Amino acid sequence: MDEGLVWQGRHFIYSHIADTTRPPSVDEAAAHFGISTEEASELYKELHNRHALFLNTDEMAIRMANPFSGIPTNFKVHINGKTYFANCAWDMLGIPAALHCDAIIDAICTESNESVEIQIQDGNLRFTNDDLRIHFPLPFTQWYDDLVFT
Amino acid sequence: MLLFRSEEWVDKWCKRNNLERGEMLSIQQVWELSKLWYGNRMSLEYHGRSMEQVADIFKQAGLTAKFWHGQSKQENR
Numbered sequence: 500m501d502e503g504l505v506w507q508g509r510h511f512i513y514s515h516i517a518d519t520t521r522p523p524s525v526d527e528a529a530a531h532f533g534i535s536t537e538e539a540s541e542l543y544k545e546l547h548n549r550h551a552l553f554l555n556t557d558e559m560a561i562r563m564a565n566p567f568s569g570i571p572t573n574f575k576v577h578i579n580g581k582t583y584f585a586n587c588a589w590d591m592l593g594i595p596a597a598l599h600c601d602a603i604i605d606a607i608c609t610e611s612n613e614s615v616e617i618q619i620q621d622g623n624l625r626f627t628n629d630d631l632r633i634h635f636p637l638p639f640t641q642w643y644d645d646l647v648f649t
Numbered sequence: 650m651l652l653f654r655s656e657e658w659v660d661k662w663c664k665r666n667n668l669e670r671g672e673m674l675s676i677q678q679v680w681e682l683s684k685l686w687y688g689n690r691m692s693l694e695y696h697g698r699s700m701e702q703v704a705d706i707f708k709q710a711g712l713t714a715k716f717w718h719g720q721s722k723q724e725n726r
Contacts, residue, residue, distance in 0.1 A: 506693060506696055507693070509695075510691075510692075510693040513690065513691050514691070517691065549697065550697065551697065565687075565690075566683075566687055566690070574652075587650040587651065588650045588651055588652035588679070589650040589679055589682070589683065590650075591652075592676070592679050592680050592683040593683045593686065593687040593690075594687075595683075596680070596683035596684045596686070596687040596688055596690075597687040597688070597690040597691055598691065599688075606652050607652070608652055608653050608654040608658060609651040609652060609653055609658075609662055610653060610654075610658040610659075610661050610662040610665075611653075611654055611658055613654060615652060615654065617676060619680070622684075624676060624677055624680050627676050627677075628654070628676075629675070630654060630655040630656075631652065631653070631654060631655070631675065631676045632652075632653045632654075632655060632656055632658075632659055632673045632674065632675065632676075633650050633651070633652055633653075633673070633674050633675075633676065633679045634650065634651050634652075634653060634659050634662075634670070634671055634672075634673050635650050635671045635672045635673075635674065635716070636650075636651075636668060636671040637671060638671070638672075638715075638716045638717070638719065639703075639707075639716065639717050639718065639719060640719035
């Protein structure tokens, strides 16, 4: 597959998510690049194989384009009137880091189920609780064994 | 990676799920890591990163424990 198309495809997907908060479908990618649906599917599979995104291959839908989630989660990130979903507690901070924007993060403590709000303003954390912790259950060497669990 | 109100809640979760505790970071630590890890993610020029680059990011973020070291599959988070 053409290397230029691969990375243009990755960039299109990320830009689409930034604009719309959701990943583009294969049909939307095909229309954007003027290629067939089959060719766009191959592009998505290539990006999946390169770990540039994580596909639900049964539906050919983007499940993760880190830090963005393709499905609703308990990690909501509000930026400029849009609401993005993050894959995990790390990625909820990754979204404002990627978009270089202020954010209000609306999340839930995994064990107590209490709501937690975190604000990012001018590149700094605001109004957060110093006791909050993010737990990394697996060492780096095992992160890709089961991405959804990680 | 999951969010907890405090270390106490992490321990409760680990005990309930019969899992060993991994690494716990503060929100400030993960924010600093996020800026290094995701700061160029929207760029057309971002094509993933090498293990050496991953190790350098962890080092810059002050994550020096063995937990953060080692060879993983191709990095592209």
